[in-house]
Amino acid sequence: MAAEATNIESAPNGERATGDGAGLPTVVTADGTTRPIIGALSPSRAGDFMTCPLLYRFRVIDQLPERPAPAAVRGTLVHAVLERLYDLPAAGRTPAAARELLLPEWRRLLDEEPAYADLFADDAEREAWLEQAAGMLDRYFHMEDPRRLEPAQRELYVEAVLDSGLLLRGYIDRLDVAPNGDIRVVDYKTGSAPGPEFEAKALFQMKFYALVLWRLRGTVPRLLQLMYLGNGEVLRYSPDEDDLRATERKIHALWQAIERAVRTKQWHARRSRLCDWCDHQALCPMFGGTPPPVPDRAPAEMLRSRRAATDEI
Incomplete structure (x- = not known):
């Protein structure tokens, strides 16, 4: 190797x-x-x-806050339900059981992140969102049978x-x-x-x-x-x-490019369809914005705990 x-x-x-x-x-x-x-x-x-x-x-460098997106939170919820599903005995891993796990897992996520409650304009919007998550769980059972997996x-x-x-x-x-x-x-x-x-x-x-x-x-x-x-x-x-x-x-090669950007403080913007979902358009040159000065952080200061989602460099 x-x-x-x-x-x-x-x-x-x-x-x-x-x-x-x-x-x-x-x-x-x-x-x-x-x-x-x-x-x-x-x-x-x-x-x-x-x-x-x-x-x-x-x-990673600026560590700017981002608003939780309904689609991303729904992904977190569905992942959590699928993880809990395999805590059940094999015979109990059914579509109905997955749906029964949905609300308890949603309440747990709300306890951890109360701001998720503000994702929805009203109860009807929240219920529609939960039903979309339930539909994804139903679809999972058409893709594989969790009763046959350990x-x-x-x-x-x-x-x-x-x-x-x-x-x-x-x-x-x-x-x-x-x-x-x-x-x-x-x-x-x-x-x-x-x-x-x-x-x-x-x-x-x-x-x-x-x-x-x-x-x-x-x-x-x-x-x-x-x-x-x-x-x-x-x-x-x-x-x-x-x-x-x-x-x-x-x-x-990717890491060398990151190191070069750190060294030169040149972080280029790249337009794509994903820009539509970016929280930082107001600071992006592609949208007429100006990025703030680059924070002066050493790489060691950004090597954080393994649970961090933005934990690089």
């Missing part, structure tokens, strides 16, 4: 993460070599930079340090392991499947996860599976080592 990897919190091979608070964290490899962790990258933030470097800056892990946090010192990390929705040891990585999407011209971008996230698992376990996942609950389509891909080496090269 081109990289030596570890879970820096509990490395089974004796590697451990350290840090004195004065500089970058470091990882100590099994042979006693110490190297700094230069930064961290997740599939979401990598996707942000590829979509629009300025968006990455606003989320996931090895759900909402699995993974991380690996490449030999460049770049920490890759993220959360995998579901990991299935066959009796012969074959691994299937499953990710739920509450949107619709992309057209053929956008499939490569969708698969990048899954290859990112596959690379991390390969570095951690020494085994290339047999299957990557994206389940689009918006229209019931499934995108499957079987990676090999060459795929994952190419993904690693792409990630390194």
Whole structure:
């Protein structure tokens, strides 16, 4: 392998993460070599930079607040229900059971984020939104039968340090392991499947996860599976080592571009259809705005806890 990897919190091979608070964290490899962790990258933030470097800056460097979007919160809710569904005995994993989990999970999310209550103009709008979520859960049962599955892990946090010192990390929705040891990585999407011209971008996230698992376990996942609950389509891909080496090269090139933007403070805006949903148009040059001065933060100050969603660099 081109990289030596570890879970820096509990490395089974004796590697451990350290840090004195004065500089970058470091990882100590099994042979006693110490190297700094230069930064961290997740599939979401990598996707942000590829979509629009300025968006990455606003989320990671500036850490600007964003309003919760109904579609995103619905995705969080559906994911939560599907995770809880597998807590039930296999025979009880039915469409009716999933619908019964919907309101309790919504109340739990509201307890954690009371601002979600302000997403809707009235009760009718909220009920329509909940019914859309219920429809996605119904559609899930047409895509696979959860009574026949026993996931090895759900909402699995993974991380690996490449030999460049770049920490890759993220959360995998579901990991299935066959009796012969074959691994299937499953990710739920509450949107619709992309057209053929956008499939490569969708698969990048899954290859990112596959690379991390390969570095951690020494085994290339047999299957990557994206389940689009918006229209019931499934995108499957079987990676090999060459795929994952190419993904690693792409990630390194992406990180070098991020480092260059940090160094030069040049964060270019890139217009796309996703601009319609961006909270930061008022600060974007593409819409006549002016970004604020770039905060003077060192990379070490932005390597935060694993639960952070905007946790890179």
